Amino acid sequence: MKKKINNFYIKYFVILISIFIISCSSGDINNPEPIPEIDISEVTLTEPPANLSKELQIIWDTYQYLLQDHVDQKNLELDSLAEGAVIGIFENLNDQHSGYISPERFALQQSGFEGKFEGIGATVQQTKDGRRVVIVAPIDGSPAEEAGIKAGDIILAVDGVDTDGWTVMEAVNKIRGKGGSPVILTIQRIGESLPLDIKIIRGEIKLPSVRSTQLKEAPYAHIRVSSFTKETHTELKNVMKNLDKNNQGIILDLRRNPGGLVTSVVDIASEFLKEGSMVMYEIKGNGQRKNWLVKSKGKYTNIPMVVLVNEYSASGSEVLSGALQDHNRAVVIGTTTFGKGSVGIQRRLSNGGGIFYTVARWYTPLGRLIENVGLEPDVIQKQPGNETDDLQLDAAITQLNFQIDGES
Structure with missing residues (x-):
């Protein structure tokens, strides 16, 4: 009996020792990870700004601790730390149309709506x-275009840097650069099994946003609007003034139009809609609603027109086509649009950089949400990639013929 009791205590002691060893182990006996010592000594922190919210106090505390205690405190790059904090905020914002723009890139962003900039000359959108x-x-x-970039190419890397998780702004900021400098885009192209590396020499890109062609096969003007800049409204008015005297209708082509300035969109809509018409409305984060109305009586409210869109028609082009569609002003032909119906804003920061983020969402006059949904055309007409004829343009001509024949 005594032997059994001794055996019991021996086993019990072994178990206790085993538990102690396991509990003190860090998982890798050969490379134990030391636990940092908790310093409970008092550290005097500089008082934060008076208006700093309680939630941001931890950022201020971290900044102060690093300045006082970090082993490389004399070599800390404070600008880089501050930028990293801002980037971290946007990474947790769950807004794909937001981010931080470095000072050296912020000036480049401002040139995009001026009618010219330096870069490769291509518009991009988020996948x-x-x-x-x-x-x-x-x-x-x-x-x-000269280097062989095509619509639908997905950018996998820029100068060897993986683009996974990049926002549109990040991509634009990396791809743009001084004229004459090279950039290599690694792209995935539809129909190609392997990625392609394409070297492009940047240049000055002039941006006439409106081009017009009088069709030979029909008495209609094909007006292509590629973006909405400060000059787009003026360019469109000049095109409309110089239409062929025998012209009977217009085809407003918004395919591959990524958007631009909302004021430009409203100006153009005002040329085709009756006075007092709503172009769209926006709902801000606080629930406040803002209506965007036609600015003045349009000069071209009766001319027969058709609008062309596709899956790359985004933002402002969706607003314009939605307004013309909701007011029964034009038949929209093509494929469902991209679905970028958010109002973005840029703010300049004190370091010369900037931030961009979503402040509201757009709705068509009849209350249709654009964001992540897109707009459904009145007439669905796809354009196969291997099709040489412009089937969507042909459909627009057929529609105008029907409208004009029905009126006569």
């Missing part, structure tokens, strides 16, 4: 899954 950016279209005559 549907939000992980990459995709080429909407190269600008006619641009370095991108």
Whole structure:
């Protein structure tokens, strides 16, 4: 009996020792990870700004601790730490149309709506899954077009840097650069099994946003609006003034139009809609609603027109086509649009950089949400990639013929 009791205590002691060893082990006996010592000594922190919210106090505390205690405190790059904090905020914002712009890139962003900039000359949008950016279209005559970039190319890397998780702004900021400098885009192209590396020499890109062609096969003007800049409204008015005297209708082509200035969109809508018409409305984060109305009586409210859109028609082009569609002003032909119906804003920061983020969502006059949904055309007409004829343009001509024949 005594032997059994001794055996019991021996086993019990062994178990206790085993538990102690396991509990003190860090998982890797050969490479134990030391637990940092908790310093409970008092550290005097500089008082935070008076208006700093309680939630941001931890950022201020962290900044102060690093300045006082970090082993490389004398070599800390405070600008980089501050930028990292801002980037971290946007990474947790769950807004794919937001981010931080470095000072050296912020000036480049401002030139996009001026009618010219330096870069490769291509518009981009976020892919549907939000992980990459995709080429909407190269600008006619641009370095991108000359190098062989095509609509639908998904950018996998820029100068060897993986683009996974990049926002549109991040991609634009990395791809743009001084004229004459090279950039290599690694792209995935539809129909190609392997990625392609395309070298592009940047240049100055002039942005005439409106081009017009009088069709030979029909008495209609094909008016292509590629973006909405400060000059777009003026360019459109000049085109409309100089239409062929025998012209009977217009085809407003918004395919591959990524958007632009909302004021420009409203100005153009005002040329085709009756006075007092709503172009769209926006709902801000605080629930406040803002109506965007036609600015003045339009000069072209009766001319027969058709609007062309596709899956790369985004933002402002969706607002314009939605307004013309809701007011029964034009038949919209093509495929469902991209679905970028959010109002973005840029703010300049004190370091010369900037931030961009979503402040509201757009709705068509009849209350249709654009964001992540897109707009459904009145007439669905796809354009196969291997089709040489413009089937959507042909459908627009057929529609105008029907409208005009029905009126006569």
